[in-house]
Amino acid sequence: MHKAKKTQTGGNPDPSGFPVGKPVSKSAFKRFKPGTIKRLLSYMTEYRVQLIWVVVCIILSAAANAASALFLRLLVDKYIMPLLGKAHPDFSGLLRTILFMGCIYSVGVLATFFYNRAMVVIAQGTLKNIRDKMFAHMQTLPIRYFDTHSHGDVMSYYTNDADTLRQMISMSLPQMFASVVTVVAVFFAMLYLSVGLAAFVVLFTFALLKTIRFIVGKSSVFFMKQQDSLGEVDGYIEEMIHGQKVIKVFCHEEKAKAAFDQKNDELCFSSTQANKYGNITMPVVNNMGYMLYVLLAVIGGAAGIAGIKNLSLTGINVLTIGTIVSFLTLSRSFIMPIGQVSMQLNLVVMALAGASRIFDFLDEQAEKDNGYVTLVNVQEENGQIRECAEHTGTWAWKHPHGDGSLTYTKMEGKIVFDDVDFGYEENKTVLHNITLYAEPGQKVALVGATGAGKTTITNLVNRFYDIADGKVRYDDININKISKPDLRRSLGIVLQDVNLFTGTVMDNIRYGKLEATDEECITAAKMANADGFIRMLPDGYNTVLEGDGSGLSQGQRQLISIARAAVADPPVMILDEATSSIDTRTEAIVQKGMDALMKGRTVFVIAHRLSTIQNADVIMVLEHGRIIERGSHKQLIEKQGKYYQLYTGAFELE
């Protein structure tokens, strides 16, 4: 089979105890691609209208915020200072203004409320879209993908990556936008008050931004590294915990602990570094803000005292106390949002990297299926085959041709391999010149040493993998022309790895045919000789199976798997070591039932047990991907070739 690339981790601990010099895999530093943001936005298009409302509300909310700073200046200059020293100060003007401010504030609060609620729906909805799309896409991926990628990796797309994305959309983005709006609004307010001071603030801000950029630059490197380490620890834990029983049996606990410690320490290191830098952004911004405050006070005060003319948007005037006080307050409102934006930056970087990974996954090529021949229900009348909508017992291949005509070929289960070569990897051919025939209704057995290519052949029949050269024909139709779902519907496969799903026993059996009634399922279970032990389970057929049927023995799981295939009632069956964990007595009983069912259908059987393959119509012996012997049991024994050796080994050695 094939190899997947896996990054090996090394890491020699340095004297401080932290692992150092670990070769970091490329994925850690893969910055997000430029198109990521655009692509992300495309998932939010259904919320276009809401997004516009959100933008409007954010602007309103930020405006209300900025207004309160302006209000202070207004308060001091217009409604306090002039009234000083008056005997009967008239506060009616102030009252009017306050009521007016109250209205503005109310609008602000409502706007905040609306956009926060709207963002929730937008974020969750977008995430749901992405999640659903990922799963749907996953179902279309070729088997090769699942064999070459670690499962823990794929699962983290749904959890870690999707989660950071959600946080970014629902929290970071609106906050960042609100901050930007606030900053812009405040800036205009500052310009309104004094262009000179505003200019100074801009200069200061450049210095601040440079500092922030430096810090965030350092921290985001470590945040990405942290995600990488997290993935490694997750992957290691998953693999070890699943094999926990083997660890116990081999007293491997100490070694497992040591390996775990190493990865755990690496994660701790990246996490510490990342958060060290991440945590100092806020203090830095805050305190640089205070320094700005002082500088402004000094400059403003000096200018005011010296009577320097002040250029503002309302014209040239003098710097009043009120103006300076207002400006100082505004400067706080200017710095704080910048600090908030910088805090969110790390999360945004991580989220976009996660989005990149998700989009890479979505870009994986789906299973290629150029088939156009489909399987339909038919009725035979006077030798004529007619397609019909209702469910009959007869099936046919509906074959549209280039010239628009249609042919119906009755489905009989004839399979032919014509000089097939195949390899999982480019230059490694696993099957050579395979030619085999299975006439409808025949039982064909494949035997051979392990690794000879038996399972590979079945992988080709149901097009889990596609062949490079040669032809496989099903009822004389080239298999590549048959659409994959239809092809698989016509085949019943029982694999050696059983794979049951969480659900009741009945659900699992019904998986073979969703419309099956309870009686049909029970009949199938009886045929597979599973009925007996199922009835002994605590809830019988309604017992819930979890964790891939962990409460049952291996043999019992296989019996359920056979019942599942039986209920599907397929025309062609492939049994790959389907009864290897079942004792021979039970198998004989199961066999009887299956033989009755298989009458007239084609069956491929892979097994090692003589009793299983003995009565096959044709037995083919494979070795190193080639068929070396072919014939019935009797014929092969007489030949005294490889088959004879394999099955009489015991006697030969005595």
Added chain:
Amino acid sequence: MIKKLLSSIRQYKKDSILTPVYVTFEAIMEITIPTLMAYLIDYGISKKNMSYVFEIGLALILCAVISLIAGVLAGRSGAIASAGFARNLRHDIYYHVQSFSFANIDKFSTASIVTRLTTDITNVQNAYLMVIRAAIRSPIIMIFALIMAFHIDAKISTIFLVIIPVLGFGLWFIATFVHPIFKRVFKTYDKLNSIVQENLHGIRVVKSFTREDFEEKKFGDISQRIFKDFSWAEKILAFNMPLMQFCVYTAMILISWFSAKEIVAGNNNPAFGLSTGQLASLITYTMQILMSLMMLSMVFVMIIISRASVERIVEILDEESDLKNCQNPVYDVKNGSIIFENVSFAYARKAEKLVLDHINISIAAGETVGILGGTGSAKSSLVQLIPRLYDAISGRVTVGDVDVRNYDLETLRNQVAMVLQKNVLFSGTIKDNLRWGNEEAGDEDLVRVCKLAQADDFIREFPDQYDTYIEQGGTNVSGGQKQRLCIARALLKKPRILILDDSTSAIDTKTDALIRRAFKEEIPDTTKIIIAQRIASVQDADKIIVLDDGKVNAIGTHDELLKICEIYKEIDQSQNKGASIHA
């Protein structure tokens, strides 16, 4: 519960305590600064006193620098403490799980253990960081700010006595409302993960039965549920911000009104009443009070959300391992003899039906014993009692004349090598996997056992031979090859007892026979127990045990059983039907 959790802090105690200390300094500076700002305005700018402006300005900068240093130090120690705490938690849980018996592992299910080690710990780490920083800083700032505000103007500051409780109550109400919903959401997330996992493992089944649409619908339903529940919870949380803004604005308006009146009345003289500078700082303090209250509420919400995670983590730490070493364990296994004395067993303590029912078996050292029986007749359960993977409910199992419960677990398991029915290889080279049997084994030893297990041949055909990399789960080797590697791995232990639980089901008869012959010749002193389906595999055993429904049906040699045991006869017939090779 919290105590158990906190015991994992250990060496990070210092940083955990330093952080709030630094934060306190930071907070004190943050409070002083607005006051200084007020002085700057009142006594400096208003009085056109530039030298004063410079003085206070310098003091302000000094405070800012101290605050910065304190903030940076707090950030640093906070990061060390929280990341370290998480590391210790992970370490503790993982080590603890290593001591679990099979029964303990079954109780939790592997998927749930994995989630607890990953997602739940991350939740706790984040919550911890927030707590040691914000949970100290916010109350300090809030209280000090309140004090300062009262100091500036007690009358006006009374509005806080109304607003703070209102805001506080509102936030608390929201938080408690939201908690049960979040609990539900996490449970649903678990379900989502398990669907994804099952589809990843069972994709062949899904495709073979063309159930892609069915699975998509299953997933879609759960996805929709998460969407609804999570949205609901977050919508409730969305009340936080507006509520906060409402309180701030109300405070602003009230303060503006009342202080305007006061400033005018006092003629803007701080000595007599309120001044504009004091107004500015009053407003700043207002913001601080309400912001810290807001931060506190966020910390509160984080704690509530992570509470579920904390519960799950403590649950594992509290679990006592079922199998423990006894007081004075024996460290030496004399020989490989095994005796089952009236042994009964069931997986659940109070099961109605016994899985093993009063078993009595006696096996001498060096014997080859075969075990046959129908599917579900408890063959695996029987042999798992020998290396104490499970303990019997009644009766006793002895190895080398000593009750297995009296042995040191590690010693016992080193002497009883077991090849399980479900064979697991781990990602690593073939050599790495083999060395699980014995760390120190030299290369010649590895080759020796592989030859015994008939694995050497196919290994040599790989381009990298013994250095071939095995993928997770061993997907790049066939079933039979996996089985042979697992047998070789077990042989490396040089055990006194070797148990093969249906380990040759995927191996052809001839190879099977070669393996058995190798056993007979190379390791004659090892007691060999073989569970198999094929009579051929156990035919020449010294004795064969036939199990039926958890009880011993018959014991004897192949020939004896053919005469006296119905079940055995049936099995034999079904396997050799029609094959007249004996001729």
